[in-house]
Amino acid sequence: MKHTISALVQNQAGVLSHVAGMFSARGYNIDSLVVGRTDDPRFSRMTIVVVGDNDVLEQVRKQLAKIVPVVKIFDYTNEKLVQRDLMLIKVASTPEQRPEIMAMVEMFSAKVVDIGLKFVTIEVTGPEEKIEAFIEICRPYGIKDVARTGMLALPRHAKA
Amino acid sequence: MTNARKSTKTPSITEKPITGSKVLCDTLLDEGVDTVFGYPGGVVLPIFDELYDSPINFIIPRHEQGGTHMADGYARASGKVGVVLVTSGPGACNTVTGIATAFMDSIPMVIITGQVKTHLIGNDAFQEADTTGITKPITKHNYIVKDPKDLGRTIREAFHLARTGRPGPVLIDLPVDVTTALCQMAPKGEFLLPGYKVRTEGHMRQIVKAAEAINAAQRPVIYSGGGVLISEASAELTELVEKSNVPITTTLLGLGAFDENKDLSLEMLGMHGTAYANFAIQECDLLVAIGSRFDDRITGDVKRFAPNAKIIHIDIDPSSISKNVKVDIPVVGDAKKILVELNKLIEFRERKEWLARIAELKEKFPLTYDNEGEGIKPQYVIEEIWRQTKGQALVTTGVGQHQMWAAQFYKFSKPRHFISSGGLGTMGFGVPACMGAQIACPDATVINIDGDSSFSMSLLEIPTAVEHNLPVKICVLNNGYMGMVRQWQELFYGHRYSKSYMKQPCFAKVAEAFGAVGITVSKKSEVADAVKRMLAEDKCCVVDFQVEREENVWPMVATGKGLHEMAGLPTNTSERV
Numbered sequence: 081m082k083h084t085i086s087a088l089v090q091n092q093a094g095v096l097s098h099v100a101g102m103f104s105a106r107g108y109n110i111d112s113l114v115v116g117r118t119d120d121p122r123f124s125r126m127t128i129v130v131v132g133d134n135d136v137l138e139q140v141r142k143q144l145a146k147i148v149p150v151v152k153i154f155d156y157t158n159e160k161l162v163q164r165d166l167m168l169i170k171v172a173s174t175p176e177q178r179p180e181i182m183a184m185v186e187m188f189s190a191k192v193v194d195i196g197l198k199f200v201t202i203e204v205t206g207p208e209e210k211i212e213a214f215i216e217i218c219r220p221y222g223i224k225d226v227a228r229t230g231m232l233a234l235p236r237h238a239k240a
Numbered sequence: 241m242t243n244a245r246k247s248t249k250t251p252s253i254t255e256k257p258i259t260g261s262k263v264l265c266d267t268l269l270d271e272g273v274d275t276v277f278g279y280p281g282g283v284v285l286p287i288f289d290e291l292y293d294s295p296i297n298f299i300i301p302r303h304e305q306g307g308t309h310m311a312d313g314y315a316r317a318s319g320k321v322g323v324v325l326v327t328s329g330p331g332a333c334n335t336v337t338g339i340a341t342a343f344m345d346s347i348p349m350v351i352i353t354g355q356v357k358t359h360l361i362g363n364d365a366f367q368e369a370d371t372t373g374i375t376k377p378i379t380k381h382n383y384i385v386k387d388p389k390d391l392g393r394t395i396r397e398a399f400h401l402a403r404t405g406r407p408g409p410v411l412i413d414l415p416v417d418v419t420t421a422l423c424q425m426a427p428k429g430e431f432l433l434p435g436y437k438v439r440t441e442g443h444m445r446q447i448v449k450a451a452e453a454i455n456a457a458q459r460p461v462i463y464s465g466g467g468v469l470i471s472e473a474s475a476e477l478t479e480l481v482e483k484s485n486v487p488i489t490t491t492l493l494g495l496g497a498f499d500e501n502k503d504l505s506l507e508m509l510g511m512h513g514t515a516y517a518n519f520a521i522q523e524c525d526l527l528v529a530i531g532s533r534f535d536d537r538i539t540g541d542v543k544r545f546a547p548n549a550k551i552i553h554i555d556i557d558p559s560s561i562s563k564n565v566k567v568d569i570p571v572v573g574d575a576k577k578i579l580v581e582l583n584k585l586i587e588f589r590e591r592k593e594w595l596a597r598i599a600e601l602k603e604k605f606p607l608t609y610d611n612e613g614e615g616i617k618p619q620y621v622i623e624e625i626w627r628q629t630k631g632q633a634l635v636t637t638g639v640g641q642h643q644m645w646a647a648q649f650y651k652f653s654k655p656r657h658f659i660s661s662g663g664l665g666t667m668g669f670g671v672p673a674c675m676g677a678q679i680a681c682p683d684a685t686v687i688n689i690d691g692d693s694s695f696s697m698s699l700l701e702i703p704t705a706v707e708h709n710l711p712v713k714i715c716v717l718n719n720g721y722m723g724m725v726r727q728w729q730e731l732f733y734g735h736r737y738s739k740s741y742m743k744q745p746c747f748a749k750v751a752e753a754f755g756a757v758g759i760t761v762s763k764k765s766e767v768a769d770a771v772k773r774m775l776a777e778d779k780c781c782v783v784d785f786q787v788e789r790e791e792n793v794w795p796m797v798a799t800g801k802g803l804h805e806m807a808g809l810p811t812n813t814s815e816r817v
């Protein structure tokens with residue numbers, strides 16, 4: 081099962097490698113890990129999707145908490161979340177195929193961000209399933225490259 | 241230099257900028273450090289120059305690994321933070337085994353490593369190693385200080401992290417230009433650790449639940465570990481045992497927290513624990529784990545560990561709880577504080593049946609060995625040492641059979657008197673660890689019970705003991721084998737003793753060449769006198785006891801077996817394993 085955990089960490093050298101190293105040393109499976117600065121430059125937020133049962137999740141949480149620069153941990157497992165993944169996907173397209181592709185882009189509320197003679201590059205954001213679905217419909221045209229951020233998440237309602 | 245400081249009460253701190261090296265040395269003194277173990281090299285010369293005028297007692301080992309184990313032994317014996325200072329690259333790399341050893345056993349240490357100049361980092365400079373990268377998984381935390389502004393605070397934080405919560409080694413990597421730059425000492429207590437929270441007070445509701453469970457249990461057992469010693473909670477533990485009338489077994493690292501000579505003591509449990517401890521665990525209806533972590537050497541087959549027991553687990557590290565064994569009543573916090581509260585709620589119970597059962601187990605399956613033959617039994621040597629030291633010596637060990645026999649046959653009655661590498665099982669630990677312990681406790685009788693192969697890994701530190709007049713006694717239980725390896729090969733690999741033998745030199749002569757006293761004992765009748773002579777020596781003394789070569793450690797719970805499935809019990813010695 082997939083769990084989403086978010087960790088607020090001190091923005092200092094080595095935190096990412098510490099967290100990533102802990103996961104590999106203890107044999108936990110990371111599905112994705114995203115890091116970015118928050119509005120406060122002293123802290124970054126890591127959004128981690130882990131695969132495992134509840135016992136694994138429990139240990140992951142405790143082991144994360146033990147890492148000194150990890151300030152706070154949020155476990156979003158039983159919460160309603162806003163989840164977003166951003167993808168840039170480069171799809172093969174002849175000029176004749178462009179209208180079809182534009183229609184797909186429209187349907188997914190995606191955006192064409194670059195057009196070449198043989199390829200278009202499209203930006204899609206959304207929850208994971210939407211991204212996966214978009215990849216599938218692009219497949220028949222030929223996918224040249226995909227870059228994804230991995231999942232970001234925040235809870236829908238701030239806890240009182 | 242513009243750091244606004246909130247804390248005010250450290251009058252000794254000069255506002256005058258001084259070099260990083262001086263900040264380091266002054267902060268060490270201010271943190272109460274009296275001894276540093278270390279070794280010089282290029283990038284730490286500015287620090288060593290500062291040490292030239294410092295009152296700190298500096299011990300130079302023959303190898304940085306030895307220095308790290310010395311600091312570890314010092315920390316285990318004294319409860320203080322062990323401090324190590326080494327150069328970059330090879331110096332830092334040589335400390336790795338020592339750091340990992342301390343990390344596994346939660347020993348407070350601060351390791352300071354030199355590093356190349358900040359602008360050279362990452363360029364494969366001479367003697368550069370990614371020290372923080374290498375040591376991240378084996379330290380509680382580590383730092384590289386690149387900005388002189390951070391130096392003072394970082395040292396304060398390192399000591400704070402090392403000694404609070406679940407203690408552990410903390411490493412600071414110091415580029416040489418930071419040690420020569422001007423900076424300032426930070427006041428005590430100046431930390432920037434928003435993510436470091438230690439819960440020391442146990443949750444009262446959990447403590448009440450634990451007390452109720454103990455009061456209600458028919459067949460309870462206490463299983464305590466190194467955490468009790470770290471927390472200095474022996475007295476509180478003893479009170480719990482006696483007030484509740486519950487038998488207690490300890491882990492290897494927990495030996496001495498409760499007097500092993502007392503009736504309620506079951507001594508050590510686990511792979512080479514006593515039969516009565518292991519059976520008691522399997523039969524108990526309540527297991528009270530205190531400062532222990534359900535290591536696989538303790539539990540045997542974890543699925544069949546204490547199958548009928550409800551489990552209480554008192555530990556300062558939340559991640560230890562329900563990691564290996566599902567716990568019913570967790571109490572997170574400092575063992576001492578929790579025990580103080582718990583003891584108030586404990587009621588005395590007769591437990592007639594249970595204690596009768598324990599007595600029966602002790603009677604039926606005593607910890608014994610056959611001492612009838614001609615040869616010197618290693619267990620006999622240890623018993624003799626125990627007798628002559630009246631159980632009061634501080635004992636260190638290497639790793640192997642001798643370590644288990646020391647744990648089994650030396651009866652410990654005081655905390656911090658048994659010093660051994662438990663979690664990592666580091667051969668070569670004994671010699672340097674006993675020296676660190678002797679430095680911490682100058683008046684104690686410090687005895688290292690070692691194996692011939694373990695001893696060979698660190699005998700190069702004997703000159704350090706001689707140089708510093710450390711009267712440590714090193715007893716090598718010389719079976720001419722890597723005995724523990726040989727035992728496994730005998731039992732599980734059809735007696736095929738593959739590469740578990742090495743030709744050893746005459747240890748007594750080696751000792752003499754190093755300036756220590758060397759004694760060889762090859763007859764049983766000489767053992768008692770040799771121990772006597774060794775104890776009378778006032779300088780480092782090595783005794784080579786040529787013990788029976790193929791003696792095995794019993795009882796034994798083989799890997800994958802349940803704790804009750806012990807081989808080598810007194811009643812079935814004919815069908816061992």
Ligand SMILES: Cc1ncc(C[n+]2csc(CCOP(=O)(O)OP(=O)(O)O)c2C)c(N)n1
Nearest residue numbers: 640641642665667691692693694722723724
């Ligand atoms: C550094 C290190 N290398 C290897 C081992 C594996 N090992 C465990 S016990 C042992 C043999 C120890 O032999 P010795 O010191 O002579 O002790 P004995 O078992 O004979 O008492 C070995 C090789 C270890 N624990 N540590």
Ligand SMILES: [Mg+2]
Nearest residue numbers: 691692721723
């Ligand atoms: Mg041996």
